[in-house]
Amino acid sequence: MKILEPKHFPFGSKIHGTKLSKNCPIEKAPAPARVYISVSQHIGAPAIPVVNVGDKVKKGTLIAEASGAISANVFSSVSGTVAEIRDIVNGLNQKQKYIIIDNDFKNEEEFLPPLGDFEPNTIIERIRLAGLVGLGGAGFPTAVKLTPKNPLDTLVINGAECEPYLTCDHRLMVERTDDIYKGIKYAARALNVKKIVVGIERNKPNAIEALSAFDDLEVVSLKRQYPMGSEKHLIYVTTGRKVPTGKMPFDVNCCVLNIKTVLAAYYAIEKDRPLTETVLTVSGRGIKEPKNLQVAIGTPFSELIAYCGGTSDDTVQIVAGGPMMGKALVNLDQYVRKTDSGILCLKAHETYAESPSNCINCGLCARKCPMRLMPMYIESFALSGDFKEAERYGAMNCIECGLCAYNCPAKRALVQSIVYAKTKIKEMKNGK
Numbered sequence: 001m002k003i004l005e006p007k008h009f010p011f012g013s014k015i016h017g018t019k020l021s022k023n024c025p026i027e028k029a030p031a032p033a034r035v036y037i038s039v040s041q042h043i044g045a046p047a048i049p050v051v052n053v054g055d056k057v058k059k060g061t062l063i064a065e066a067s068g069a070i071s072a073n074v075f076s077s078v079s080g081t082v083a084e085i086r087d088i089v090n091g092l093n094q095k096q097k098y099i100i101i102d103n104d105f106k107n108e109e110e111f112l113p114p115l116g117d118f119e120p121n122t123i124i125e126r127i128r129l130a131g132l133v134g135l136g137g138a139g140f141p142t143a144v145k146l147t148p149k150n151p152l153d154t155l156v157i158n159g160a161e162c163e164p165y166l167t168c169d170h171r172l173m174v175e176r177t178d179d180i181y182k183g184i185k186y187a188a189r190a191l192n193v194k195k196i197v198v199g200i201e202r203n204k205p206n207a208i209e210a211l212s213a214f215d216d217l218e219v220v221s222l223k224r225q226y227p228m229g230s231e232k233h234l235i236y237v238t239t240g241r242k243v244p245t246g247k248m249p250f251d252v253n254c255c256v257l258n259i260k261t262v263l264a265a266y267y268a269i270e271k272d273r274p275l276t277e278t279v280l281t282v283s284g285r286g287i288k289e290p291k292n293l294q295v296a297i298g299t300p301f302s303e304l305i306a307y308c309g310g311t312s313d314d315t316v317q318i319v320a321g322g323p324m325m326g327k328a329l330v331n332l333d334q335y336v337r338k339t340d341s342g343i344l345c346l347k348a349h350e351t352y353a354e355s356p357s358n359c360i361n362c363g364l365c366a367r368k369c370p371m372r373l374m375p376m377y378i379e380s381f382a383l384s385g386d387f388k389e390a391e392r393y394g395a396m397n398c399i400e401c402g403l404c405a406y407n408c409p410a411k412r413a414l415v416q417s418i419v420y421a422k423t424k425i426k427e428m429k430n431g432k
C-alpha cells in the first residue's frame with residue numbers, strides 16, 4: 001500500500017457544502033421514453049449527424065460522426081427510432097443541434113468491433129472511435145490527449161472531486177475499483193508511461209483505501225482545498241511540477257485523466273461499448289432524495305429530478321455541474337451530456353443569487369485566486385469593453401474555478417465577466 005503526502009498547496013480555499021450523497025450507492029435511473037442527444041458535447045467542432053428521421057437505431061449506434069481532429073463521435077443511448085433532428089436552445093441558453101430518439105424499450109445493443117490487440121495505437125484508436133472525452137467536465141477528446149507532441153513519463157488520475165455536493169467519482173472509486181484500475185492501466189499503456197499517481201481528497205478515505213490496494217499506483221491523499229482538482233494544481237501537488245503560464249500538462253511530461261474517463265476507456269476496450277451512459281450526482285438541499293445515478297446520455301434533467309422525489313417549494317436555482325464551476329439553468333430544457341457530473345437543486349442560502357454592489361477594492365478575490373490573477377481588474381476591463389487590457393491582465397489564464405466570486409463580499413459576478421472577456425479575446429484573435 002502506497003499512500004503519499006501531497007506537496008504544499010498554497011492556493012485556494014476551503015469551501016462550504018456537504019457531500020449529501022456520499023453514502024448513496026449508484027442506482028441505475030429508469031430509461032427515458034425520449035432522449036435528446038446533443039452533437040456538441042465536447043470541446044471542438046460539433047459532430048455531424050449520420051442518421052435521418054425515421055431511422056432505427058440501437059443503444060451504441062453511431063448517430064453523429066466527429067468532424068475534425070478536435071471533435072468526438074456521438075452514439076445513441078437507447079434503442080428506438082430517430083424522431084427529430086433539430087436545434088434547441090437548451091437550459092444553458094446554448095443553441096445546439098439535437099438528435100431526438102424515441103425509446104422502444106427493446107434495449108437492443110450495438111457494439112464496437114472486437115479489438116485484435118492491446119497495442120498503444122489500437123487503444124488510442126478505440127478511445128477515439130468510442131467517442132471518449134474528458135468526463136470531468138472539460139470535454140476535450142481523450143484520444144487527442146493520449147497522443148501528445150512529446151513523450152510523457154507520468155499519468156495523473158484525478159480523483160479529487162473537490163466541488164461540494166458531487167459524489168459520483170467517489171462512489172465509482174469505491175464501487176468499481178477494479179474496472180477503474182484496468183482503465184488506468186490501458187491509458188498508461190497508450191501513453192507508454194510507468195509512473196501513475198492518483199490524487200484523491202482525504203475526505204474520501206474508503207476511495208483512497210480501495211485504490212491504494214494496487215502496488216503500481218501511487219495514491220496521494222490530498223488536503224481538502226478547492227480547486228484541488230484543477231489540472232495544473234493537481235499536477236503540482238502530486239508531482240511537484242509546475243505547468244508554466246500558457247503551457248499544457250504535456251509540457252511537464254504529464255497527462256491528467258478523470259476517474260470516469262478511465263472507466264469509460266475500460267468499457268470501450270474490454271466490453272466494446274461506446275460512450276452512451278454516465279454517472280452523475282443529483283443533490284442540493286432542494287432535492288428530496290439526493291442520489292448518484294447511472295443515466296443514459298440525453299435523459300431530460302426533469303426526469304432525473306422527478307426520480308429523486310422532486311424539489312422542495314423553496315428551491316431557487318437548478319445548476320448543471322457543481323456549485324463552483326457549474327452553470328445555472330435558465331429553463332429545464334436540459335439533457336444529460338457526456339461531461340455532466342451533477343444536477344444541483346439549490347435553496348437560497350446555497351446560491352450567490354444576491355444582487356451585486358460596487359467593488360470595495362478589498363482585494364479578497366485576488367488573494368484567493370489560485371492562478372494569481374486580479375479578477376477585479378479583469379472584470380472592470382471586461383465591463384468597459386477593453387479586452388486587450390483584460391488579456392494583458394491574464395484573463396485567458398483563468399480556470400473559471402469561481403473562487404473569486406465565492407469570496408467577493410460585494411457579490412460581483414466576476415466569473416461571468418471574465419468568461420465574457422475570454423470569448424471576446426478569442427473572437428479578436430480569430431479576426432471577428
Ligand code: SF4
Pocket residue numbers: 368369370371372373374375397398399400401402403404405414415418
Ligand atoms: S479569476 Fe478565474 S482562476 Fe481566479 S479565482 Fe476567479 S475564476 Fe478562479
Ligand code: SF4
Pocket residue numbers: 358359360361362363364365366375376404407408409410411412414
Ligand atoms: S473581492 Fe469583490 S469587492 Fe473585493 S476587490 Fe474583488 S471584486 Fe472588489
